[in-house]
Amino acid sequence: MPIVLTPVWSNGVQKLKVTSAPPSKPAHGLLPPALDDNVHAQRCLAQLRSKDKSIEKYIYLNQLKDADHNMFYRLCLANMAEFTPLIYTPTVGDACLQYSQIYRRPEGLFISIKDKGKIGQILRNWPRKEEARISVVTDGSRILGLGDLGVNGMPISIGKLSLYVAGAGIRPESTLPICLDLGTDTQRHLDDPLYLGLRQRRVPMDVMDAFMDEFMEEMAAAFPKLLIQFEDFATDKAFGYLERFRDRHPLFNDDIQGTGAVVLSGFINAAKLASAASGRPLSDHRILLQGLSDDEARERIYLVDSQGLIFDGRGPMAEHKKYFSRKDYNGPPLKDLTEIINYVKPTALLGLSTIKGAFNQSVIETMSALNPRPIIFPLSNPVRLSECEFHEAVEWSQGNVLFASGSPFPEEEFNGRMMYPGQGNNMYIFPGLGLGAILSRASKVTDSMVEASSLGLADALTADERAADLLYPRIERIREISGAIALAVIRAAQKAGVDRSPDLRTKSDAEVLAFVREHMWNPQ
Numbered sequence: 001m002p003i004v005l006t007p008v009w010s011n012g013v014q015k016l017k018v019t020s021a022p023p024s025k026p027a028h029g030l031l032p033p034a035l036d037d038n039v040h041a042q043r044c045l046a047q048l049r050s051k052d053k054s055i056e057k058y059i060y061l062n063q064l065k066d067a068d069h070n071m072f073y074r075l076c077l078a079n080m081a082e083f084t085p086l087i088y089t090p091t092v093g094d095a096c097l098q099y100s101q102i103y104r105r106p107e108g109l110f111i112s113i114k115d116k117g118k119i120g121q122i123l124r125n126w127p128r129k130e131e132a133r134i135s136v137v138t139d140g141s142r143i144l145g146l147g148d149l150g151v152n153g154m155p156i157s158i159g160k161l162s163l164y165v166a167g168a169g170i171r172p173e174s175t176l177p178i179c180l181d182l183g184t185d186t187q188r189h190l191d192d193p194l195y196l197g198l199r200q201r202r203v204p205m206d207v208m209d210a211f212m213d214e215f216m217e218e219m220a221a222a223f224p225k226l227l228i229q230f231e232d233f234a235t236d237k238a239f240g241y242l243e244r245f246r247d248r249h250p251l252f253n254d255d256i257q258g259t260g261a262v263v264l265s266g267f268i269n270a271a272k273l274a275s276a277a278s279g280r281p282l283s284d285h286r287i288l289l290q291g292l293s294d295d296e297a298r299e300r301i302y303l304v305d306s307q308g309l310i311f312d313g314r315g316p317m318a319e320h321k322k323y324f325s326r327k328d329y330n331g332p333p334l335k336d337l338t339e340i341i342n343y344v345k346p347t348a349l350l351g352l353s354t355i356k357g358a359f360n361q362s363v364i365e366t367m368s369a370l371n372p373r374p375i376i377f378p379l380s381n382p383v384r385l386s387e388c389e390f391h392e393a394v395e396w397s398q399g400n401v402l403f404a405s406g407s408p409f410p411e412e413e414f415n416g417r418m419m420y421p422g423q424g425n426n427m428y429i430f431p432g433l434g435l436g437a438i439l440s441r442a443s444k445v446t447d448s449m450v451e452a453s454s455l456g457l458a459d460a461l462t463a464d465e466r467a468a469d470l471l472y473p474r475i476e477r478i479r480e481i482s483g484a485i486a487l488a489v490i491r492a493a494q495k496a497g498v499d500r501s502p503d504l505r506t507k508s509d510a511e512v513l514a515f516v517r518e519h520m521w522n523p524q
């Protein structure tokens, strides 16, 4: 039975009464005489579709999930392509921006810097401690490409966890959204009378480090079976906390590892199609991580930031950029993207800049002149920050682009042929990666498990999907895909010796897959 947190007000302060949901069959007379489940599903869809603004649809669906999670997930699974852009990217970005305005009732756990010293106590307030299996934790410091949203980042944790339930069949009661409040440096929120977080600037790094140490230790004590997904921490913190905790706790960072895995997967499938068109071998690509030594792979990767191509001669740079900084370039700074493309001659272009329009006509035409099938992945989220739109990439490449974006775009017709945009979004990875880590009871998430999730996804394309030049499977098959990814992840966990489910070791692949399927929750 789902828990219900009922807000009650006392002397101007909101308290929560924790109850279980009402019995699924209320006493006779409490329901309309002709209420029928299947008809009600139609009614809910009609109510949803009657709203013309995405944010209104988001609010409706959030209420539906709260009131009747079986109906919510049933409709979600039957209409994945319609629902994911509403409960997740891009609409969840608007929900975050407006969270303090559209907030209706509490969901998840909020832990603030003021709670330092008693975080354990607060975690134990979560009503379903024994069942918690997966938590998505954000500090709101870099929500999608929208910047520091402070406590308004909570919907991102909630949205990701809805996809764990829909996409991997994690039980709703096993999900734990957490938003950490360490302040915000966005003045607009500090000035907003409705803002739901602490009205203070972000605390210094050493204070946050001490807070995170206590938080992670108390999480492990309160929830011994929990996997943690770090989400949308600002870049330095994202790298820093992944390194700091990854050997001590079962944990991964979705923006680093989930995005890395999904992009690699789409790239593998795109590179196969591109190589078929150009006749050039896979290892000729200018970005390729497979079958090469670290140094050989690194040579084929060029990073560009707001100041242009990153190279050693340019001067001091952030720690995480150093590994890919070019040693072989020593000319004047190269700033213009078309100019950089003409110098590098890349086969693939990945956008993580959150600069709308960065892949302009000149960029895409230059990529198309260099490659019969240019690989172009504008990955920034949400849609309005994407480096280019699908229709632009199609037109400017004369229909030759191999495309994947972080956020969804509609399909396009070009010269009488339908072209489908890939959605290179980590939603293809994290549900299956998480499911595999949970079912193998992994003590940590190794790089080999992340890599397995990526290769598992790349292999999941059906013959039909390959024939349509798709880079990622159709989202309607997400459960099947998550199952296949979970199997690959479980095997990788076993190989790395971090699994704690010895029974699974002796099972065949078919038996593990059956085990995974049996453990998926289904809406009634």
Ligand SMILES: O=C([O-])CC(=O)C(=O)O
Pocket (backbone or CB within 6 Å): 089, 143, 144, 145, 232, 254, 255, 380, 381, 406, 425, 426
């Ligand atoms: O949430 C998404 O759509 C993908 C993601 O993790 C991000 O952009 O930070």
Ligand SMILES: [Mg+2]
Pocket (backbone or CB within 6 Å): 144, 231, 232, 254, 255
């Ligand atoms: Mg993210």
